[in-house]
Amino acid sequence: MPFRLFTSLGNEVREFRTVAPGEVRMYVCGVTPYDVTHLGHAFSYVQFDTLRRFLLWKGYRVRYVQNVTDIDDDMIMVSRRQGGRPIAEIRDENDAILRADLDRLNVLRPTVYPYATDHIPEIIETTQRLIDRGHAYVVDGDVFFDVASFPRYGRLNGLSLAELGKRENPESKRAYKKRGHLDFLLWQQVEPGDPSWDSPWGPGRPGWSIECTAMAVKHLGTQIDIHGGGSDLKYPHHENEIAQAEGAYGVEPFCGWWVHNGMLQLEGVKMSKSLGNLVLARDLMRTYEPDHLRLYLLSHQIRVDANYVAGALDGLADRYERLRRAATSVDAVPARPAALQRIVERLEDDFDVPGALEEAAGLADAVLVGAAEPGTAAALREALQILGFAFAGARGPATGDVSP
Numbered sequence: 001m002p003f004r005l006f007t008s009l010g011n012e013v014r015e016f017r018t019v020a021p022g023e024v025r026m027y028v029c030g031v032t033p034y035d036v037t038h039l040g041h042a043f044s045y046v047q048f049d050t051l052r053r054f055l056l057w058k059g060y061r062v063r064y065v066q067n068v069t070d071i072d073d074d075m076i077m078v079s080r081r082q083g084g085r086p087i088a089e090i091r092d093e094n095d096a097i098l099r100a101d102l103d104r105l106n107v108l109r110p111t112v113y114p115y116a117t118d119h120i121p122e123i124i125e126t127t128q129r130l131i132d133r134g135h136a137y138v139v140d141g142d143v144f145f146d147v148a149s150f151p152r153y154g155r156l157n158g159l160s161l162a163e164l165g166k167r168e169n170p171e172s173k174r175a176y177k178k179r180g181h182l183d184f185l186l187w188q189q190v191e192p193g194d195p196s197w198d199s200p201w202g203p204g205r206p207g208w209s210i211e212c213t214a215m216a217v218k219h220l221g222t223q224i225d226i227h228g229g230g231s232d233l234k235y236p237h238h239e240n241e242i243a244q245a246e247g248a249y250g251v252e253p254f255c256g257w258w259v260h261n262g263m264l265q266l267e268g269v270k271m272s273k274s275l276g277n278l279v280l281a282r283d284l285m286r287t288y289e290p291d292h293l294r295l296y297l298l299s300h301q302i303r304v305d306a307n308y309v310a311g312a313l314d315g316l317a318d319r320y321e322r323l324r325r326a327a328t329s330v331d332a333v334p335a336r337p338a339a340l341q342r343i344v345e346r347l348e349d350d351f352d353v354p355g356a357l358e359e360a361a362g363l364a365d366a367v368l369v370g371a372a373e374p375g376t377a378a379a380l381r382e383a384l385q386i387l388g389f390a391f392a393g394a395r396g397p398a399t400g401d402v403s404p
Helices: 039-057 073-079 087-104 116-132 211-220 233-249 290-298 314-327 338-350 351-366 376-386
Strands: 006-009 013-015 023-028 063-065 138-139 141-147 182-187 223-230 255-261 265-267 306-308
Touching: 006 255, 023 039, 023 182, 023 211, 039 063, 039 087, 039 290, 039 376, 063 211, 063 314, 073 087, 073 376, 087 265, 087 338, 116 138, 116 141, 116 182, 116 211, 116 233, 138 182, 141 233, 182 211, 211 233, 223 233, 290 314, 290 351, 314 351, 314 376, 338 351, 338 376, 351 376
Parallel strands: 023 063, 023 223, 223 255, 265 306
Antiparallel strands: 006 013, 138 141, 141 182
16 A cells, blocks of 8 residues: 655645655754743654654655754844843753653654754855845845745645735735735844844845755755644745745755644643743653653644643553553564554555554554454554654664664
8 A cells, every 4th residue: 555645735645755766855844942842842743753753664764854943033032031142052952951852752863953053055045046046136135035926836825825915924024125015034134233144145144934945955955755844834934935945946846745733732722932831741751651642642643733631641541551561562473464554554544643543552452351363462562663652662762772
């Protein structure tokens, strides 16, 4: 059965095919580490970690890039609020907390973990290419992308320019300088004392979306297979990335599969740092085992919004214990193909992880009551390794393997 995966570009499930045979080029938007990360981030990175693991199990070579946005409005604001504390210190402090959380959740380390501030030359080069190709213009030291020059703008979101113009847009800055309402900054002048770099258009710093385009192209090439991120990034960030990459390099499509994870809500409200309604993964892992939390996160389909409520993990305690006991039971017989295949078929069908866990729970029950055929426990172990559970022996930081 071929692997079929949903892409937001066209809102369809398609058979997965890669640009280069046997190789997956995968980019997932990382955090802006101006403050602590929360359970919503864990939801995203555990989901994409599991997709990556499944592709590895299928025999692909996966090059997985996850960036760090370490220069933007929020980083500068926090630095000012803390009396001019260096942004690099703020970044490193919060990034270390995130990495520690993801290590405990057994999330594989990225192949490349690039910082935006280490890619200023690439950002400037990409911006200049857009100017040269007629997709960007300079106004008094600021450089804007000209949305009108890119006819496919809006296709990812399935909306017209007029419809997009009615939506909230955090990149809509300096309207008095722009030609068009949807035009966005690629390079911007800065306030005195703020971080800046020299450029052909004067000292300044990058816009938001151009950073990811430059880093993705630098580390994966001008065409990639999977671009992941939260559904809140679909517009404008990912729409802008498509316009920038395809406009600068003349390739289409920039990305074959746009995979967006749903938002994790708290009691029905989107969990976010700006709202302050945060549940922290590290706090939950003081009470629950990391694999128990991983089970909760994977019990939700990747692109569906999840609603966290107090005690949500308690409802999975019995399933977690049954999976753990069955997977660690002694079974010297090799994995039974038929038992494993039922789980794999769920994953092949649009990455149905909750369905795969249902199948795994059924195998666990059979093992524990002594009704399973020989090799079922081994099949269950292999399936749970595909899903990244450390108790089943999945490689990763939680089992001492910090390699990508």
